[in-house]
Amino acid sequence: MSSEFGVRRKERTPAKKRERIRRGIVLSVLFSIFLLTAQSFHWNLFFDSEPRTPNSELVFFTMAYAVEVPPLKGYVNDYANLMSPAIRTKLTHELKEFERTDSTQIVILTIPSLEGLTIEDYSIQVAEAWKIGQKGRDNGIIFMVANQERKIRIEVGRGLEGRLTDLTAGRIIDLVVKPRFKRGDFNGGFVAGVAALIDATKGEFKTDDANQPKTKKSFPPFFTILLFGGIGLLILGSISRALGGVVGGIGFPVAGYFALGASMLTLILLGILGLLMGIFLPILFSGIGYGRGGIFSPGGGYFGSGGGDSSDFDSGGGFDGGGGDFGGGGASGDW
Amino acid sequence: MKKLLICIAGIFVIISLSGCGYNTMQMNEEAVKAAWGDVEAAYQRRNDLIPNLVEVVKAYAKHEKETLQAVTEARGKVGSIQAGANVVNDPKAFSQFQDAQASMSSALSRLLVVVERYPDLKANQNFRDLQVQLEGTENRINVARTRYNKAVQEFNTSIRIFPNSITNSLLLHLKPKEAFKAEAGAEKAPQVKF
Numbered sequence: 001m002s003s004e005f006g007v008r009r010k011e012r013t014p015a016k017k018r019e020r021i022r023r024g025i026v027l028s029v030l031f032s033i034f035l036l037t038a039q040s041f042h043w044n045l046f047f048d049s050e051p052r053t054p055n056s057e058l059v060f061f062t063m064a065y066a067v068e069v070p071p072l073k074g075y076v077n078d079y080a081n082l083m084s085p086a087i088r089t090k091l092t093h094e095l096k097e098f099e100r101t102d103s104t105q106i107v108i109l110t111i112p113s114l115e116g117l118t119i120e121d122y123s124i125q126v127a128e129a130w131k132i133g134q135k136g137r138d139n140g141i142i143f144m145v146a147n148q149e150r151k152i153r154i155e156v157g158r159g160l161e162g163r164l165t166d167l168t169a170g171r172i173i174d175l176v177v178k179p180r181f182k183r184g185d186f187n188g189g190f191v192a193g194v195a196a197l198i199d200a201t202k203g204e205f206k207t208d209d210a211n212q213p214k215t216k217k218s219f220p221p222f223f224t225i226l227l228f229g230g231i232g233l234l235i236l237g238s239i240s241r242a243l244g245g246v247v248g249g250i251g252f253p254v255a256g257y258f259a260l261g262a263s264m265l266t267l268i269l270l271g272i273l274g275l276l277m278g279i280f281l282p283i284l285f286s287g288i289g290y291g292r293g294g295i296f297s298p299g300g301g302y303f304g305s306g307g308g309d310s311s312d313f314d315s316g317g318g319f320d321g322g323g324g325d326f327g328g329g330g331a332s333g334d335w
Numbered sequence: 336m337k338k339l340l341i342c343i344a345g346i347f348v349i350i351s352l353s354g355c356g357y358n359t360m361q362m363n364e365e366a367v368k369a370a371w372g373d374v375e376a377a378y379q380r381r382n383d384l385i386p387n388l389v390e391v392v393k394a395y396a397k398h399e400k401e402t403l404q405a406v407t408e409a410r411g412k413v414g415s416i417q418a419g420a421n422v423v424n425d426p427k428a429f430s431q432f433q434d435a436q437a438s439m440s441s442a443l444s445r446l447l448v449v450v451e452r453y454p455d456l457k458a459n460q461n462f463r464d465l466q467v468q469l470e471g472t473e474n475r476i477n478v479a480r481t482r483y484n485k486a487v488q489e490f491n492t493s494i495r496i497f498p499n500s501i502t503n504s505l506l507l508h509l510k511p512k513e514a515f516k517a518e519a520g521a522e523k524a525p526q527v528k529f
Binding site for chain 2: 018021022025120124165166167169170171236239240242243246247250251326327328329330331332
């Protein structure tokens with residue numbers, strides 16, 4: 001039996017065999033491309049680890065009670081018009097100063113009505129949308145008041161839960177804010193409330209190394225890619241320069257996308273860099289360079305369009321939260 | 336030329352391995368586990384508050400033995416359940432966990448209703464502090480549960496949609512995870528009024 005097979009195989013012409021191998025390769029490449037494009041439909045669902053529009057993120061689960069979170073205007077968002085303009089300016093100044101020295105972000109929100117929600121449901125959605133406080137430190141506080149329902153809530157970021165416990169927040173509401181609100185003295189209530197919040201959280205964080213982790217984080221992976229990519233390209237490029245160029249041109253932006261979440265521009269630059277490295281690194285290192293380079297691929301254009309991070313460009317100079325996380329800590333009250 | 340083609344094909348296969356959702360599913364599973372950790376922590380926090388609460392109530396409301404007993408028993412039941420990250424993968428353990436916590440919730444809310452009859456207790460600063468803490472904890476539980484459910488939903492979707500489902504059935508064999516179901520009484524945190 002086996003010898004029969006062996007004979008048959010031998011009879012096949014090498015041309016036919018090569019044809020079959022080629023067809024197999026083409027098919028597998030096509031299948032890979034197919035998988036990639038199928039995946040790209042769900043690209044945003046998976047790779048956007050920080051959803052930019054929390055409302056759309058909430059659609060799945062809290063559809064029943066998702067609210068239109070009011071836009072974050074600044075430190076004081078007085079949508080219910082409870083404060084006088086002078087107090088608003090004073091508080092804005094105070095909170096800005098506090099963030100400058102302590103990096104803790106306190107934001108005030110007043111709304112006319114809760115639209116049927118509990119204040120806890122509303123405020124956690126606001127917290128998820130605004131992301132008050134710095135990423136990693138989670139040092140944000142939202143001081144929220146719903147006018148019609150006469151509800152007060154202090155929503156405390158995870159990083160401040162140790163200092164500003166539920167108990168402390170509850171006492172600030174009960175003893176500081178509530179009595180003044182009851183008298184109709186909203187200005188006084190907000191001023192005293194903010195002062196108490198600042199007192200409670202002062203010294204928990206300092207501004208000095210506020211932005212350190214961010215810059216630290218984005219560098220090492222870049223060099224790792226460069227290093228390993230360079231070695232890989234050196235090997236591939238010494239097999240064939242065209243191969244090195246193609247792999248560099250495609251592989252670099254892909255690696256850049258997955259590891260860094262880099263923007264479109266960076267991806268294109270990475271593509272060009274990869275292309276050049278793939279072609280010239282082997283020459284640099286060995287000097288062999290047998291002239292064969294005919295196939296060139298447009299560096300990185302294909303993958304770059306798959307998932308460019310457009311939000312890198314839209315950092316308008318306005319006020320925004322820094323990515324602080326909230327876990328539902330804080331206290332509520334009414335007046 | 337042939338070598339070149341083989342190499343390119345190999346690279347495409349490697350790239351498509353990340354395109355087929357292998358990493359995504361792993362990532363999502365880890366996210367579920369992390370969210371579960373928060374759920375457990377929040378429930379644990381509530382459990383830790385119970386003894387103090389029972390002590391304070393006992394001092395003022397001696398006649399409410401039954402209600403207090405129910406709370407203590409529920410706490411014991413919660414404590415006896417083996418918790419941990421593996422609960423997430425075991426539907427039976429998960430529903431056991433959920434049942435125990437639900438009976439804890441209802442025992443607690445009964446206690447808080449009973450308390451209404453004792454003005455002295457309600458005026459007690461110690462008790463009021465506990466109420467605030469309990470309220471905050473219930474809210475944390477709510478938030479943690481919602482986030483856990485969201486993570487589970489994301490995970491379950493990621494193992495079912497098309498290219499991932501193939502990878503899953505061939506390589507990972509991950510099973511869909513249970514989410515918290517809203518139930519009467521447990522869905523809403525007990526209203527603690529001053």
